[in-house]
Amino acid sequence: MDLSLSPEQQAFRTEVRSFLQDALTPAMRQGATLTSGVFAEPDVYLAWQAALNAKGWLVYFWPKAAGGPGWDAVRRWIFETECTAAGAPILPGMGLKLVGPVLYTYGNDEQQERFLPALCSGEHIWAQGFSEPGSGSDLASLRTRAVREGDDYVVSGQKIWTTQAQFANWMFALVRTDATVKAQRGISFLLIDMASPGVTVRPILSASGDHELNEVFLEDVRVPVANLVGEEGQGWTIAKFLLENERGGTGYAPQLLADLDRLTRATTLTGELADRAVRLRLEAEALEMTELRTLLEIEQGNPPHARSLAVKLIASEVRQGIEGLAIDAFGMASLQLPAERPFHAADAPALVGPPEAGLAAARYLNARAWSIFGGTSEIQLTIIAKAAVGL
Known part of the structure; x- marks a missing residue:
């Protein structure tokens, strides 16, 4: 290439x-x-x-x-x-990279005219309502119900690990509209106004102290039938399309390499730490080549090679490796973990040393989620074993 x-x-x-x-x-x-x-x-x-x-x-x-x-x-x-x-x-990718492509692929003209410009302008901030207690990796087992009553669906259930729901005014959600058919066939894709009566958002604080995640409770929330994307029962097909955008594609390697560059500029790495930095760089550069090859394959009209299935898994490992390296490189200075958020606020307490040191502990703890969100590493390995290796 x-x-x-x-x-x-x-x-x-x-x-x-x-x-x-x-x-x-x-x-x-x-x-x-x-x-x-x-x-x-x-x-x-x-x-x-x-x-x-x-x-x-x-x-x-x-x-x-x-x-x-x-x-x-x-x-x-x-x-x-x-x-x-x-x-x-x-x-955030929930709107631009996830629901946006869903809307221009599966949405009707009215939905595209209503939602796509507001998404781009920032008027609409989106959250993703997929995971539920007991229905994360096994998403097809979700229990949030949507019962049609006239021109509305009445939605009841709970979503969890909902990223930035505290800021969102819209949520795209998978809901069960038919409990009598095979699990995947009874799922539909709804757009829910977060200001609707019956929607409650409760924070989930990460071990890092960050407030990125939330629980969303839906109690008899009325959602217009006009907010159904595609047809009833098509939600699983739409979700698979969406998750291909979340779990694969590009965007990992450039950020990983840039963060590694910032870390190596902020401190002097010697000995074993320098060796770890070199290995992480080589892995990130190899990941970058894989992402580029996959992009070119898709652009040429070819299906992506099975190697692309490993992208998210490798990115998770490199991300956690970079944050672990920062902890070891900064030593005692990396143990700062102020409770106040956000760190960029005018009244936030001053950090000791460069930002890479002051945020090292928070970023290390936050990065533990990389091997969970967007498909756990165990799920990724299963996908690779079935689709790439044929096990």
């Missing part, structure tokens, strides 16, 4: 760098630097989202027919790499 950039691609990289230099404000960069979780919070990322939307680059991974810029795989890779290197905030 030829990875040398053409003159046109080099010119595009220069354009991206120029845009980032102008559009990324000090407040955005500071907020991103002091983010200990997976995604930045709205007060950090919404301004960045608005800048990208105004430029026409927000949904760069959407097809042109759906409002994307029509970039090829290499341009998407260049853009992601430059954004992470510049320290741009990480945008």
